[in-house]
Amino acid sequence: MSKFSKLSLSSVLFVSAVAASSMVPGVVKAQTVDNTATVPATTVPAPDSTVNESSLIRSIGKDPMVNRTAQNAAPETQAQNVTSVSQLSDVKPTDWAFTALQSLVERYGCIAGYPDRTYRGQRAMTRFEFAAGLNACLDKINEIITAGLADKVSKEDLAAVQKLQEEFAAELAALRGRVDALESKTAQLEAQQFSTTTKLNATAIIAPSFATDSNVTLSGRVRLNFDTSFTGKDLLRTRLQAGNVTRFDRVPGILSSTVAGTTATARLGFDTNTDNQFELDKLFYRFPVGNQxxxxxxxxxxxxxxxxxxxxxxxxxxxxxxxxxxxxxxxxxxxxxxxxxxxxxxxxxxxxxxxxxxxxxxxxxxxxxxxxxxxxxxxxxxxxxxxxxxxxxxxxxxxxxxxxxxxxxxxxxxxxxxxxxxxxxxxxxxxxxxxxxxxxxxxxxxxxxxxxxxxxxxxxxxxxxxxxxxxxxxxxxxxxxxxxxxxxxxxxxxxxxxxxxxxxxxxxxxxxxxxxxxxxxxxxxxxxxxxxxxxxxxxxxxxxxxxxxxxxxxxxxxxxxxxxxxxxx
Known part of the structure; x- marks a missing residue:
């Protein structure tokens, strides 16, 4: 007979709901990430018809190196604590686990919902996810006991949890090992990473071009911007650039078929010719002095x-x-x-x-x-x-x-x-x-x-x-x-x-x-x-x-x- 058949129905509902809570992002994350350092992350602004490089550099509020905290947040993956099961829009009183969920929310505070106030209880889970949810609820129960509120935890629930600990001992041990390995890898990444303050963003141009009485050309330009922020409001920009885009003002004879010579008015807006050798194109520091x-x-x-x-x-x-x-x-x-x-x-x-x-x-x-x-x-x-x-x-x-x-x-x-x-x-x-x-x-x-x-x-x-x-x-x-x-x-x-x-x-x-x-x-x-x-x-x-x-x-x-x-x- 399965070990679960020895548990009461309410206990099974209890631990099932606990384990289901592991499916909500944030529960496992809380166990695995809290002790690791946060690495600043930035995103490169998507090309926008109303934003050019000068406005990006000059605008502190829009600079990709500034709003790092806001950009790090991933709303879709952040769990939202609930104080009442009625706050979960997809949980109905007719659901078979409603009573267990209600008990977990009101008695133990083990449940978290998604940002859109859904619980998504129909999703399947792995044994590791079940173990993670069980571990999260164990921590909550320990907090209650430590606070001198042991009478709020029923003996039946404690017995069910104890049996589950035995059943999932291997998974809980493996989970702790995975957390330790994750922390070790995180530490290694921090030690080997390029910089916590520098973000690489780049552009590359490929362009076939022509001018009157000249050959059709195929050329390009690459710009690598290393944007560094030390305070979140400043910017040290270092740019490397390489290209072979033809300057049509240096092509003889394009003025006309009868008059030799060139004219600067024929230049492309992105022409750059370094013989495809990288060179230092920008090196400057921008910083705020007060608020204005x-x-x-x-x-x-x-x-x-x-x-x-x-x-x-x-x-x-x-x-x-x-x-x-x-x-x-x-x-x-x-x-x-x-x-x-x-x-x-x-x-x-x-x-x-x-x-x-x-x-x-x-x-x-x-x-x-x-x-x-x-x-x-x-x-x-x-x-x-x-x-x-x-x-x-x-x-x-x-x-x-x-x-x-x-x-x-x-x-x-x-x-x-x-x-x-x-x-x-x-x-x-x-x-x-x-x-x-x-x-x-x-x-x-x-x-x-x-x-x-x-x-x-x-x-x-x-x-x-x-x-x-x-x-x-x-x-x-x-x-x-x-x-x-x-x-x-x-x-x-x-x-x-x-x-x-x-x-x-x-x-x-x-x-x-x-x-x-x-x-x-x-x-x-x-x-x-x-x-x-x-x-x-x-x-x-x-x-x-x-x-x-x-x-x-x-x-x-x-x-x-x-x-x-x-x-x-």
Whole structure:
């Protein structure tokens, strides 16, 4: 005869309900995990059409390294204690185990339910699960006896439990062994893990691309971000990058079939060519100063789109935004000398913010000779005011004073002058040639979410340049503008369709007559559709047209297209 036949019906119901409680996550967990250290875990934000890298870095509240506690919680796996069996929605008075469950809840407190207030008593269990539930109830009974409340435990129940202890002695011993082994493995993992404070998140791009009169290319880019947080509110970002994406501005002859030469307006927004060798792309530290101030300091990758607000949420990101370099954001502001330096963000309230920064050219900020270093080489110092009267409208106004050296960088002869950040005409980039150039840069940005599925944006930028070395002290002005239409969640959540039209930087005046952009005006027209296959994969086919390249109607229209596939993990 089975040992169970010797037990009373109420006792069987009692232990059956106890064992069934082991099926609720949290009961076993309480026995196996409480003594182990919690390892911080973070999740990589899914690609989002309204979130770009700069807003992710700048927003402490949204940073993946900050909300670690909330992210660690798994609501579906957390048991919920109940004080009355009536709180369990799937337990009815007509159920055969109702009385036993009621007794366990009211007398022993051994029962826990799921977060949705269900008990799920019809699930099957293993002998180990039964042993775990039995062990949990034994602990409860011991607590009651220790507290001097032994009279609340019936002799019949104690006898049933004693017999069950004998029946399941092997399983209980094995369970303790499994817990010991789990603790040992946990300790080993803690000793061998990479870091409790660092999270790796990465993106990889694969893209076939083409430009007028060039071969079709197949290239890619990989970025590995090591995000470290020491306090939960700070961020140390270290990025390694490698790629072989073609720069179409370096492909001879794409201006037209009759005019040799190249133009920066043909560049892709994600082009990076390191010959597929990994290099350090970013190294900076961001930390809060009080509740309303965030500070940045770094030696590489402290860019203007990191410390200023691009006010272009749908197209600023090179992974999932515009496919062209010009279409990402206003170039006079966000392509000024950058990379190494410091910045401060003031957030006065939900409507107003002030950003201040001093950034030097990262390529030569660590060089101690010639026109280089933090203060004697290329630099930009500026401020931005951001005004957001409501969640759908944002306006940014920015000013940057910059200096870009022309020659003699250390022992090498090189020029860093590129006022328009490799987005406009040759004359707008170097209005006076390879000579020292200072610039006053002005920019205004707008983003307006008109409706749920439609957003309007754009910018206007102006630059006044002065020659600081060489023969003469000439002056020049340049201008650019763009408007964008975004259609978020078109044909599916996370998708974005976009149209961008504008005028890349053009030199509108120059005291050096031979370097003026006279005659025609270059126009940029771009169309793209970002299709989100999953939270980790998106495909963005897109094309853009450059009309009158280099502000010369004699040049044929340039067409650049790509199918950018982005993996994030």
């Amino acid at each position: 101030v965030t500070a940045f300091v770094g030696t590489r990758g402290v860019d203007w789109d990191t410390v200023f607000d691009t006010v272009n949420p749908y197209f600023a990101d090179s992974d999932n935004g515009a496919i062209s370099r010009f279409g990402r954001y206003e170039p006079f502001i966000f392509r000024a000398p950058q990379g190494a330096g410091a910045a401060i963000n003031f957030k006065f309230n939900d409507q107003f913010g002030l950003n201040l920064a001093y950034l030097a050219n990262q390529q030569f900020a660590g060089n101690a000779v010639g026109q280089s270093g933090l203060t004697n080489g290329g630099y930009g110092a500026g401020a931005q005011i951001v005004f957001s009267p409501n969640k759908d409208l944002k306006i940014g106004l920015a000013y940057i004073r910059s200096f870009e050296p022309g020659f003699e960088i250390g022992s090498n002869t090189a020029t860093l002058v590129d006022v328009s950040g490799s987005t406009g005409s040759v004359n707008s980039r170097r209005p006076f040639g390879a000579v020292d150039t200072s610039t006053d840069r002005y920019g205004a940005q707008l983003s307006w979410k008109v409706a749920k599925g439609f957003a309007f944006g754009g910018w206007v930028g102006f630059a006044n340049m002065r020659q600081e070395s060489g023969i003469g002290r000439n002056n020049a002005d340049a201008f650019n503008w763009a408007v964008s239409l975004a259609f978020p969640d078109l044909f599916g959540e996370g998708n974005v369709a976009g149209i961008i039209f504008g005028q890349p930087p053009k030199l509108t005046s120059n005291s050096i007559v031979a370097r003026r952009d006279d005659g025609s005006t270059t126009y940029h027209l771009e169309a793209l559709y970002r299709w989100r296959l999953s939270k980790n994969i998106s495909i963005t086919p897109g094309v853009f047209f450059i009309f009158n390249p280099e502000n010369n109607s004699a040049n044929n229209t340039i067409v650049v297209g790509t199918i950018r596939t982005t993996f994030s993990f």
